[in-house]
Amino acid sequence: MAAALAILLTGCAAMMGAGDAGCASYAEARLARPAAETAEEVPPDWADWIADLDDRMTGTCR
Numbered sequence: 001m002a003a004a005l006a007i008l009l010t011g012c013a014a015m016m017g018a019g020d021a022g023c024a025s026y027a028e029a030r031l032a033r034p035a036a037e038t039a040e041e042v043p044p045d046w047a048d049w050i051a052d053l054d055d056r057m058t059g060t061c062r
Helices: 002-009 021-031 036-041 044-060
Strands: none
Touching: 021 044
16 A cells, blocks of 8 residues: 555656646645655555545646
8 A cells, every 4th residue: 555655656746737737736746745655654544545636636737
């Protein structure tokens, strides 16, 4: 679980942000996220939700 979240959170923010203001804002927020190693400290339900949200936003903003 944590490994999957860490993999998702290591994506390049430069892939996003070349579109609308929402994507640019999300790309900026991703740059300030905590280190992927701290994903193990997140409860599993939150980790699943964060990974799903990141996957959807990354897919939308490509």
